[in-house]
Amino acid sequence: MVPHFTQASLRTEPFPHAPVPGILTPALADRVLAWLRDEAPWKLRVESFYQQHEICLEEAALPPSLSCLSSNEFISAAEDGLARLFGETHGLVLANASAHRLSGGQTIKIHNDFIGDEESHRLLIQVNAGWKLEHGGLLMLFAGSDPSDLRDVYIPVHGSGFAFEISECSHHAVSSTVAGERFTLVYTFRRGSSRGQK
Template structure:
């Protein structure tokens, strides 16, 4: 059984509650998942007013390489870490597991993911083997919805995790991907009672 390791996670409340953790999965697990996403995934392009990206529902993923990251035990460990590292007033329940792929030229502009009580927490695992700063695709955190309000920049380092509490003030964006592809597995939860 494969479980994430968030022992090195560091939490912050600025500019909104979030955590960052390096090396949450081994390079072997990350590499196998990345190979599956590159070679076998059936991506769907999604275009919205503030982003364009390729998406894939992994909630019931069974493919070799990716199934470990969607396994119930793995998801439960991610859920428990989110509940421990981020402000919660109840239990967290899984909404879904998805994968996102950004290719050269794609950007996600400033947004906050806030849709009310249906989604309250999100955890991202980056699978970007060989990522370099010149590739772009940085996660940017903002203190409000203006570009000049950037408060923190997070590199999409391979096998790293980023988690945050979704709210009206959880403004974030992804800078333009300049080269290669940016792969992320996304776990979305909602807080119950």
């Protein structure tokens, strides 16, 4: 089981990004959601612009049915799919993989994720069955660091993906979670030529 990029569409404004519908099969998305909701070993993380629970997927004891999430096949498919999508001729290399949970009014304020060459692209995979607009937790894209610069909004649709190029211009945020728990798999990559060059 690997991520699917067949329905991905690259957009350049307000920064290079790509919605990826159907990146996971419905069955796999359901299994991931069940584990994240009922069994995953969450740890609270508090930073200046957000508060959320997190898991490192590379260190977590994934159940056998979800071992694919950190497998070489899955990661390689993500690296190759994103490299083709964003025209990265030298390829991409996984930097880290994690899962995030937002609940109870938690929000992520406007930021750009830019820390230099250590990270260049991020892939978000949403696992939120039945999520609706009124639940909050909306991914918002901005043309700058001011809230008035809002350009687009995405609902975290179950089994969908969202990829973007990290830069000083990749301003985004997540609105407050009003109802339920919002779960996301987060794969971060850097520019490189092979997985062995981490």
